[in-house]
Amino acid sequence: MLVGEYTGIKVQEAKPLKRTKLPLLGHGVIYSELEKKVMSRSGIKAMAEGDVKILGGWPSPFVMRPRIALNIKSVGYKFLEEKVGVKSDLLIKSNPVYKKIPVLIHGDKPICESLVIVQYIDETWSSGPSILPSDAYDRATARFWAAYIDDKWVPALSGITKAQGEEAEAEAVKQLLVGTALLEEAFQKCSKGNAFFGGDSIGYLDIALGSFLGWLRVAELNGLTILNAEKTPGLVGWAENFCADSAVKEVIPETGKLAEFAKMIFAKTKAPPSTWFNK
Amino acid sequence: MAESDVKILGAWASPFVMRPRIALNIKSVGYEFLEEKVGVKSDLLIKSNPVYKKIPVLIHGDKPICESLVIVQYIDETWSSGPSILPSDVYDRATARFWAAYIDDKWFPALSEIVKVQGEGEEAKAEAVKQLLAGIALLEEAFQKCSKGKAFFGGDSIGYLDIALGSFLGWLRVTELNGLTILDAEKTPGLVGWAENFCADSAVKEVMPETGKLAELAKRLFAKTKAPPST
Numbered sequence: 426m427l428v429g430e431y432t433g434i435k436v437q438e439a440k441p442l443k444r445t446k447l448p449l450l451g452h453g454v455i456y457s458e459l460e461k462k463v464m465s466r467s468g469i470k471a472m473a474e475g476d477v478k479i480l481g482g483w484p485s486p487f488v489m490r491p492r493i494a495l496n497i498k499s500v501g502y503k504f505l506e507e508k509v510g511v512k513s514d515l516l517i518k519s520n521p522v523y524k525k526i527p528v529l530i531h532g533d534k535p536i537c538e539s540l541v542i543v544q545y546i547d548e549t550w551s552s553g554p555s556i557l558p559s560d561a562y563d564r565a566t567a568r569f570w571a572a573y574i575d576d577k578w579v580p581a582l583s584g585i586t587k588a589q590g591e592e593a594e595a596e597a598v599k600q601l602l603v604g605t606a607l608l609e610e611a612f613q614k615c616s617k618g619n620a621f622f623g624g625d626s627i628g629y630l631d632i633a634l635g636s637f638l639g640w641l642r643v644a645e646l647n648g649l650t651i652l653n654a655e656k657t658p659g660l661v662g663w664a665e666n667f668c669a670d671s672a673v674k675e676v677i678p679e680t681g682k683l684a685e686f687a688k689m690i691f692a693k694t695k696a697p698p699s700t701w702f703n704k
Numbered sequence: 705m706a707e708s709d710v711k712i713l714g715a716w717a718s719p720f721v722m723r724p725r726i727a728l729n730i731k732s733v734g735y736e737f738l739e740e741k742v743g744v745k746s747d748l749l750i751k752s753n754p755v756y757k758k759i760p761v762l763i764h765g766d767k768p769i770c771e772s773l774v775i776v777q778y779i780d781e782t783w784s785s786g787p788s789i790l791p792s793d794v795y796d797r798a799t800a801r802f803w804a805a806y807i808d809d810k811w812f813p814a815l816s817e818i819v820k821v822q823g824e825g826e827e828a829k830a831e832a833v834k835q836l837l838a839g840i841a842l843l844e845e846a847f848q849k850c851s852k853g854k855a856f857f858g859g860d861s862i863g864y865l866d867i868a869l870g871s872f873l874g875w876l877r878v879t880e881l882n883g884l885t886i887l888d889a890e891k892t893p894g895l896v897g898w899a900e901n902f903c904a905d906s907a908v909k910e911v912m913p914e915t916g917k918l919a920e921l922a923k924r925l926f927a928k929t930k931a932p933p934s935t
Contacts (some may be wrong), residue, residue, distance in 0.1 A: 543799075
């Protein structure tokens with residue numbers, strides 16, 4: 426802030442102070458819009474829900490990630506659903522490099538790549554609960570495992586759907602379980618006895634992995650158990666807590682609906698919905 | 705914080721290893737460089753990076769940090785009083801992270817592909833080159849946008865995205881020696897100028913491998929394994 430009584434204070438820190446003060450002075454009114462309260466003064470455009478949009482699809486784990494992040498920050502947004510198999514003009518314009526969901530559009534600025542978006546959300550709405558850990562080493566650890574999930578674990582998961590024949594499928598399952606065992610170990614280390622990778626509340630790594638729980642449940646319906654109480658007890662407990670969290674509950678797809686969707690896609694394309702696993 | 709408190713496990717020829725070394729140089733942080741022997745993974749490497757067993761690894765005190773871009777961000781955040789590596793603006797940060805991920809997820813695999821298809825005939829090679837050049841055109845565009853007329857993606861000084869891409873310049877020069885031009889004054893004028901500035905930077909100069917030396921290594925590795933040094 427360059428002028429006024431909050432000179433020298435960062436804008437992000439001054440905002441909540443002003444928000445409290447203005448109604449007391451009669452200079453502003455707090456009103457509610459759909460999902461969040463906004464402060465409005467005449468001549469100043471309030472940060473309406475319309476300023477934040479997510480282009481996405483309800484079944485996509487990658488799309489879930491920024492939605493959970495925005496929920497953690499209590500930031501309202503407009504969810505623009507892409508039709509399956511059709512890329513909208515807006516998507517192509519906002520993500521010309523990959524033409525993939527999710528895309529966050531903040532004002533007129535597009536941000537692409539789910540984990541880049543989650544970090545952007547954390548840094549932009551910095552007054553809300555933190556998503557990245559506060560310690561630099563814990564941050565590095567969270568980023569390391571999130572990258573592992575996207576670079577190794579998710580490809581192992583989609584490898585199962587792509588595998589031709591029983592032997593190939595068994596090998597693919599083995600790879601996935603090895604990766605999941607590493608993640609169980611990571612969970613034990615990161616959570617330090619708390620409910621989440623992020624500690625007491627959901628954080629970056631919880632979001633990175635938890636976004637796949639809907640699909641893991643579909644796999645279980647089809648006879649493939651990935652999280653089990655004997656080998657990955659930590660992750661089993663974590664999964665329950667994650668899915669029950671208020672930031673997650675309303676965006677995690679219902680397992681039956683997802684299973685139906687998977688069947689439909691598989692039948693339609695004669696190929697597994699592995700593109701939903703391609704970030 | 706003595707020099708021995710910061711170690712980099714790595715190798716002089718690896719672009720990924722260059723990244724944290726440049727970052728530490730930007731921060732004027734001294735470190736011990738522990739070179740892995742080609743083809744042999746040390747016990748320390750296996751212990752510090754059990755998941756991938758790959759270089760680089762930064763060991764800070766007794767804490768190992770793996771994955772080059774994760775390490776660079778760790779360095780930026782840990783030695784926060786030095787010059788910033790990530791941009792200060794949140795949207796610029798997202799842009800830098802996006803393009804750095806593009807480089808590692810798409811562009812570098814396209815570069816390795818060219819090397820991999822060496823023995824597979826002209827058509828395969830031409831396709832691989834086409835992919836790489838399409839990627840470079842995107843990066844030229846990104847450079848024009850991010851640099852806003854300045855020398856680097858990061859502006860006046862080297863930043864995250866400069867490090868992510870610049871670490872490959874040694875190898876790009878080797879491919880040029882072998883007749884394949886990737887940065888060219890006509891199609892990628894911005895990147896040509898940027899490359900010169902990057903390689904001349906004080907944080908980069910001493911860690912950028914000398915092209916002739918790299919070319920020799922490439923020949924040796926290619927001959928030894930009958931596979932290109934794409935790792």
